[in-house]
Amino acid sequence: MRTPAVAELTLADDLTITRMGYGAMQLTGPGVFGPPDDRAGAIAVLRAAIELGITHIDTSDFYGPVVVNELIRKALHPYPADLRIATKVGVRRTATGGWTTALDPADLVAQVHENLEHLGVDSLDVVHLRAAAFEGDDTPIAEQFGALAALREQGLIRHLGLSGVTDAQLTEAEAIAPVVMVQNLYNLANRADDDLVDRCAEAGIGYAAFFPLGGGYRPLRSRTLNDIARRLSASPQQVALAWLLQRSPSMVLIPGTSSVAHLRDNVAAADLRLPADVVAEIDAIGG
Numbered sequence: 001m002r003t004p005a006v007a008e009l010t011l012a013d014d015l016t017i018t019r020m021g022y023g024a025m026q027l028t029g030p031g032v033f034g035p036p037d038d039r040a041g042a043i044a045v046l047r048a049a050i051e052l053g054i055t056h057i058d059t060s061d062f063y064g065p066v067v068v069n070e071l072i073r074k075a076l077h078p079y080p081a082d083l084r085i086a087t088k089v090g091v092r093r094t095a096t097g098g099w100t101t102a103l104d105p106a107d108l109v110a111q112v113h114e115n116l117e118h119l120g121v122d123s124l125d126v127v128h129l130r131a132a133a134f135e136g137d138d139t140p141i142a143e144q145f146g147a148l149a150a151l152r153e154q155g156l157i158r159h160l161g162l163s164g165v166t167d168a169q170l171t172e173a174e175a176i177a178p179v180v181m182v183q184n185l186y187n188l189a190n191r192a193d194d195d196l197v198d199r200c201a202e203a204g205i206g207y208a209a210f211f212p213l214g215g216g217y218r219p220l221r222s223r224t225l226n227d228i229a230r231r232l233s234a235s236p237q238q239v240a241l242a243w244l245l246q247r248s249p250s251m252v253l254i255p256g257t258s259s260v261a262h263l264r265d266n267v268a269a270a271d272l273r274l275p276a277d278v279v280a281e282i283d284a285i286g287g
Contacts, residue, residue: 006053006270007245009252011180011206015125015159017084019245020270021056022049022263023210023254024068033097035067041258046075048260050083052267058183058208058254060088060130061115062099069118077120086181086208087115088163090130090144101132105147112151127151128161128183131169138168142176149177163210167196181206181252187214188225188240188285201250208252212244213237222285234272241269243282 010016025032027042036042049057059068072085079085089111092102102111108129115124127148131141141162151157161181162173173179182200186193186209193207200207214221222236229236244251255266274282 006267008055009206009250011204012159012178015084015180016082017056017206017252018054019252020054020241020267021058021208021252021254022046022054023256024057024059024072025063026256026258027071028064028067031097032063033093034064036071036258038258039071041260042071043075045258045260045263046072048263050076050080052264054267055080055082056084056086056252056254058086058088058210059119060091061111061118062088062091062093065093066114066118069115073118073120079121084125085119085121086126086128086161086183087119087124088128088130088183089115089148090163091132103131103144105143108144108147109151112148112156116156123155124157126159126161126181127157128163128181129165129173130163132164138166140172141165141169142172145173145176152177161206161208167199170196170199179205181208183208183210183254185209185211186244187212188243188282189214189222197248197251201248204250206250206252207248208254209244210254212253212255213240224281224285228278228281232272232274232278234269235265238265238269238272239274239282241266242272242274243279245270246274246279 006018006020008016009019061069089108090103092100129145159180160177163183184193197207225236229239257263
């Protein structure tokens with residue numbers, strides 16, 4: 001039986017998602033490469049996300065590659081009417097698991113068609129242009145984003161997003177087609193995007209913070225965070241997620257996990273309200 005959904009955010013007339021989403025990247029083998037050791041467990045996590053009311057799943061065909069999209073299709077197809085699946089294009093994997101930029105417009109079109117096939121849909125809810133190769137500078141993305149905008153006009157993509165981009169690149173993309181979501185690195189220890197977070201909130205653009213808990217290689221660690229968590233009878237991870245949700249009204253989270261128990265803990269963070277004095281303490285961690 002499905003539980004009531006956590007708080008939602010409407011980004012377009014036909015795009016409403018839960019602010020607590022699920023990032024499916026961890027449903028692979030080590031290094032986001034190959035199949036998971038526990039395929040049944042991965043499917044159970046995806047189904048538990050739906051049961052918990054999550055309506056926003058973040059994925060990509062380069063997770064695995066293909067592994068995660070095929071798991072999503074196996075676990076959830078035919079998809080619930082309110083489920084919105086966001087994917088990314090702009091990267092491919094090598095035979096040994098390496099990551100390689102794939103931003104040629106013709107290749108981006110091919111990647112969209114591959115996502116359609118592997119997810120088993122006629123149209124993708126959200127496609128992010130993953131401009132990781134440009135992260136930190138303002139290299140133009142008009143040609144790449146324009147290729148995706150053309151697919152939106154054809155009906156193969158419903159909405160467009162950006163990942164790993166700068167403020168200037170968002171401005172460039174918005175001159176071509178509407179942007180419903182920006183997906184960048186942001187957490188309480190990594191706040192370089194503060195201004196972009198605020199810009200997205202003012203414009204009604206979703207800001208999806210990836211690695212909201214710091215990522216697998218650099219998890220968040222703070223004595224202050226641990227002390228606050230003890231006082232609130234919560235985990236440090238739940239406090240960090242709750243802080244992000246209170247940071248901006250258009251913030252959405254896509255924490256990943258391969259554990260149903262951890263998934264439940266993450267979703268519970270959406271109900272954790274942090275008093276103003278606690279928020280001030282957390283703000284100071286990154287000061």
